[in-house]
Amino acid sequence: MRVVEIWRYPVKSLGGETLDTAEVGPDGIVGDRMWGLRDRETQLVLTARREPELLFLTASLGDDGRPIITDADGAPLPDDAALSDRVGRPVELVAAADGPATFENPLNVDDETDWMQWQSAGRTFHDGRSTVSIVSTVSLGDWDRRRFRANVVVDEGGEDALSGTVTIGTARLALRKPLERCVMVTRAQPGIERDRGVLKQVVADRDNKMGVGTIVESPGRIAVGDEVVAG
Numbered sequence: 001m002r003v004v005e006i007w008r009y010p011v012k013s014l015g016g017e018t019l020d021t022a023e024v025g026p027d028g029i030v031g032d033r034m035w036g037l038r039d040r041e042t043q044l045v046l047t048a049r050r051e052p053e054l055l056f057l058t059a060s061l062g063d064d065g066r067p068i069i070t071d072a073d074g075a076p077l078p079d080d081a082a083l084s085d086r087v088g089r090p091v092e093l094v095a096a097a098d099g100p101a102t103f104e105n106p107l108n109v110d111d112e113t114d115w116m117q118w119q120s121a122g123r124t125f126h127d128g129r130s131t132v133s134i135v136s137t138v139s140l141g142d143w144d145r146r147r148f149r150a151n152v153v154v155d156e157g158g159e160d161a162l163s164g165t166v167t168i169g170t171a172r173l174a175l176r177k178p179l180e181r182c183v184m185v186t187r188a189q190p191g192i193e194r195d196r197g198v199l200k201q202v203v204a205d206r207d208n209k210m211g212v213g214t215i216v217e218s219p220g221r222i223a224v225g226d227e228v229v230a231g
Helices: 052-056 080-087 197-206
Strands: 003-008 017-019 021-025 035-039 058-061 067-070 091-095 102-108 111-119 132-136 152-154 165-168 171-180 209-218 220-223 228-230
Touching: 003 021, 003 220, 017 058, 052 080, 080 091, 171 220, 197 209
Parallel strands: 132 152
Antiparallel strands: 003 017, 003 152, 021 220, 035 091, 058 067, 102 111, 132 209, 165 171, 165 228, 171 209
């Protein structure tokens, strides 16, 4: 099992960037989910669950550690005013390091009127307690990997059976559990149509799980081509 792609998502729910190599710090891939767009009126950090247009924006990490955000056509969105105009609501770019944030999630994929709220743990805007996610091309099949927003894509199946720890490059990761999926995987993105059937199929065929989550046991560097060594 080897790494074929590495993904980093500097801003929560925005499109991300592929990397040949990445530093893995205590909280995951350095720069991953370190920023979010907060609704100035509700004070909630937005996700594509509530604001699907976020997936049509893309973020890469600048040399100064701040995200560079562009629209689907590559047009820059350099400040809060431009982002607010594009999203259609007053938003501000906020750093996870500034403190915990509150998010929302619909309880039912077929009825997005019932919502629950939860708080991030701080430092990053990762969902739950996993910080580096792994999925295989075998599990993805014909689905576009962008739907599932994993950090590491590997070339062989069997990631669900991984347990204990794995070493990739010089980083050591502790396996937590398979990742449960939500309405995010159904959302449209550039070149991807909205499809509620994706989540229904994941529920039916995979007990609503796709990919596995890990936390960082020992920081290091990972690269495309690295072997995933179990144990």
